[in-house]
Amino acid sequence: MHIAVCLKHVPDPSTVEVDxxxxxxxxxxxxxxxxxxxxxxxxxxxxxxxxxxTVTALSVGPIEADALLREALAAGVERAARVWDAELGPLxxxxxxxxxxxxxxxxxxxxxxxxxxxxxxxxxxxxPALLAEQLDWPAVTDVTRxxxxxxxxxxxxRLARGARAESEVQLPAVLGLDTERIRLRQASLPKLMQxxxxxxxxxxxxxxxxxxxxxxxxxxxxxxVMPPRPRARIMFAPDATASAQERVAQILSAGIAxxxxxxxxxxxxxxQADAIIDFLRQHGFLEQRIAS
Amino acid sequence: MSVATASEVFxxxxxxxxxxxxxxxxxxxxxxxxxxxxxxxxYPGAKNVSxxxxxxxxxxxxxxxxxxxxxxxxxxxxxxxxxxxxxxTSVALDFHxxxxxxxxxxxxxxxxxxxxxxRWLAAQAEAAGAFLLTSAVxxxxxRENGRVVGVRVxxxxxxxxxxxxxxxxxxxxxxxxxxxxxxEFHAHELSLGVKEVLGLDPxxxxxxxxxxxxxxxxxxxxxxxxxxxxxxxFLYTNRDSLSLGVIGQVSSLVERRKRPYELLERFKAHPAxxxxxxxxxxxxxxxxxxxxxxxxxxPTLYTDxxxxxxxxxxxxxAAGLYLEGMNYAMQSGxxxxxxxxxxxxxxxxxxxxxSGYRKHLKxxxxxxxxxxxxxxxxxxxxxxxxxxxxxxxxSGMEQLFRVDGSAKRKxxxxxxxxxRQYQLKPGELLRDGYQVVRAYLW
Ligand SMILES: Cc1cc2nc3c(=O)[nH]c(=O)nc-3n(C[C@H](O)[C@H](O)[C@H](O)COP(=O)(O)OP(=O)(O)OC[C@H]3O[C@@H](n4cnc5c(N)ncnc54)[C@H](O)[C@@H]3O)c2cc1C
Numbered sequence: 148m149h150i151a152v153c154l155k156h157v158p159d160p161s162t163v164e165v166d167x168x169x170x171x172x173x174x175x176x177x178x179x180x181x182x183x184x185x186x187x188x189x190x191x192x193x194x195x196x197x198x199x200x201t202v203t204a205l206s207v208g209p210i211e212a213d214a215l216l217r218e219a220l221a222a223g224v225e226r227a228a229r230v231w232d233a234e235l236g237p238l239x240x241x242x243x244x245x246x247x248x249x250x251x252x253x254x255x256x257x258x259x260x261x262x263x264x265x266x267x268x269x270x271x272x273x274x275p276a277l278l279a280e281q282l283d284w285p286a287v288t289d290v291t292r293x294x295x296x297x298x299x300x301x302x303x304x305r306l307a308r309g310a311r312a313e314s315e316v317q318l319p320a321v322l323g324l325d326t327e328r329i330r331l332r333q334a335s336l337p338k339l340m341q342x343x344x345x346x347x348x349x350x351x352x353x354x355x356x357x358x359x360x361x362x363x364x365x366x367x368x369x370x371x372v373m374p375p376r377p378r379a380r381i382m383f384a385p386d387a388t389a390s391a392q393e394r395v396a397q398i399l400s401a402g403i404a405x406x407x408x409x410x411x412x413x414x415x416x417x418x419q420a421d422a423i424i425d426f427l428r429q430h431g432f433l434e435q436r437i438a439s
Numbered sequence: 440m441s442v443a444t445a446s447e448v449f450x451x452x453x454x455x456x457x458x459x460x461x462x463x464x465x466x467x468x469x470x471x472x473x474x475x476x477x478x479x480x481x482y483p484g485a486k487n488v489s490x491x492x493x494x495x496x497x498x499x500x501x502x503x504x505x506x507x508x509x510x511x512x513x514x515x516x517x518x519x520x521x522x523x524x525x526x527x528t529s530v531a532l533d534f535h536x537x538x539x540x541x542x543x544x545x546x547x548x549x550x551x552x553x554x555x556x557x558r559w560l561a562a563q564a565e566a567a568g569a570f571l572l573t574s575a576v577x578x579x580x581x582r583e584n585g586r587v588v589g590v591r592v593x594x595x596x597x598x599x600x601x602x603x604x605x606x607x608x609x610x611x612x613x614x615x616x617x618x619x620x621x622x623e624f625h626a627h628e629l630s631l632g633v634k635e636v637l638g639l640d641p642x643x644x645x646x647x648x649x650x651x652x653x654x655x656x657x658x659x660x661x662x663x664x665x666x667x668x669x670x671x672x673f674l675y676t677n678r679d680s681l682s683l684g685v686i687g688q689v690s691s692l693v694e695r696r697k698r699p700y701e702l703l704e705r706f707k708a709h710p711a712x713x714x715x716x717x718x719x720x721x722x723x724x725x726x727x728x729x730x731x732x733x734x735x736x737x738p739t740l741y742t743d744x745x746x747x748x749x750x751x752x753x754x755x756x757a758a759g760l761y762l763e764g765m766n767y768a769m770q771s772g773x774x775x776x777x778x779x780x781x782x783x784x785x786x787x788x789x790x791x792x793x794s795g796y797r798k799h800l801k802x803x804x805x806x807x808x809x810x811x812x813x814x815x816x817x818x819x820x821x822x823x824x825x826x827x828x829x830x831x832x833x834s835g836m837e838q839l840f841r842v843d844g845s846a847k848r849k850x851x852x853x854x855x856x857x858x859r860q861y862q863l864k865p866g867e868l869l870r871d872g873y874q875v876v877r878a879y880l881w
Contacts, residue, residue: 336598343572
């Protein structure tokens, strides 16, 4: 069985600092490391590799990514390849997946592709699925555990709210892993020395037979990532006309006593629906409509 | 850059890619030897305390002409300021020098940030042909018939052979101890340095410290800053940050139950220091040991198949006016390299064959300097110099300059009063005076 693992270099969070003077990321101080989820994927690939199998490590990235491909070589992968081109702008998941798919086609399609489910820097978690789309293979994402038997992958998936699912796919397939952190094995000294200056083949757009148009991916544009916004809550306020004693009592009862229901009765279904929406809006359960 | 495998025998294995190790590896590689440079950090300098005044420019210039043009240096040092402090007052000696060689190449000293500088220096050794291996912790030496024949890296199949091993693994050298060249240090022979890098706008730095362009200043402080803990403090200007720290003798820190960072906070709050660091923001914090007892704790420096250089050999001059380790690390690294080159040429690696190290150290003025200043550490670490005299000087000046309507006193009566106040005995003063002279003048 031939396995390919996709590795990404991400900033080491312990070296990421905001320059106190400019408020910008101090980029010259950042050191890069292997994305933790990809490290787990790599170690799993090495454990999974049968006696006659191979593991190939792939990375899309500038020259700094060679360091992690060397790490992979030292740990025991058979082959490493880096994909980069001066033409490439900032990497978006769609672009990365096109490049990865093209590289796999050039160097030989594997039976299984393992990806870390999320990268520590962007974490969109979409590369495994997009890559599968590019290869026209099945994909299973959010995989916490899997097993390969007779050309099939049986995968356990993590769903929302602790629910789990079990899926089975026919190989070749792409798995996006969401396992616990698994540390890469420590390389032996001879392997480490060997990998130190091992040449790492570089695939440019030309080598992949891609033109800049192939990389145009208009289907989706990410405009902005917004932090979660707490929902506005209406605080209970005691009735100002009541006596002080009553107000204290109201506060102590946390408004429970004052919470009286309101029945929506009569009118057309539309009117009833409008009344409910109004109620919800009033109580902050629905966002206020922005006047356009 | 060279390609190498673990099964081959290296001519020289250098352990530790600090200033000592990288210069040793550089020189050996230039002589055509097969050199392996092992560093435990993820990259050279990763484990090093961050800011330093580097006074080895001329030495490095011999190896890499105009090295400062390509190296990551912060500022050249054209001013040094030595301050004696009491808790309220500071009296400083301001040395401003625009002489040839200070503000012109090769420059007397540079302020550098160690993680960057060490990384650059190791890359120079690599470019000269040394094989640099990082993430390689050496945890033992290989011995055959009592001779050191290599080292063991803490990894599977980690044994690797070399004809000469040069231990440059820093203070408290694990390797030197392993082969019995170094005893355990006593707490009074070690100091602990805690250090911070504080970010500050270059324009503010230049204004505040009256510097222009690439000029830099190095401050050294003695006295109350360290309370009753023996030690001192320093502050250097980087390009867009300040490096500052306090150094305390380990034994007195323990005795007085003082935490080093408390001293650092006190130092930053001192009225003479606070305005210098105002508005600066913390970037890095680190701590490191310094061997402080100079010549008296110098270990034996070689044995069959192995040499020791840099801090590992105790070559760090930490004596009051001086805090110089990097330059001696490089000089001793070069001396060790010269010895190893000789040994490889003659194919003899016994302790006797390596005894030429002593001669090389002398030629490079390392042993002569350490012999010359051998009395300095003990004296500098004495309570009177550390705490009392700086305070006497500071409070003497305070009284000398005070104008409050009372009669002005001349210096002599003032001195008499101070001696009474601080219970100084003339005999002691004379003896200390002699010590100063002996420690620094000849
Ligand atoms: C707070 C402080 C301030 C200082 N300020 C100055 C200053 O301003 N100017 C100055 O000249 N000096 C200064 N010094 C002293 C200076 O830092 C040292 O003298 C100098 O770094 C010694 O160089 P070295 O190469 O011998 O050792 P180091 O620089 O300590 O390098 C040793 C290297 O060996 C590696 N190593 C250790 N053990 C192993 C192992 N088992 N396997 C593999 N690698 C290993 C370490 O990771 C390290 O990279 C200061 C020291 C301190 C603590």
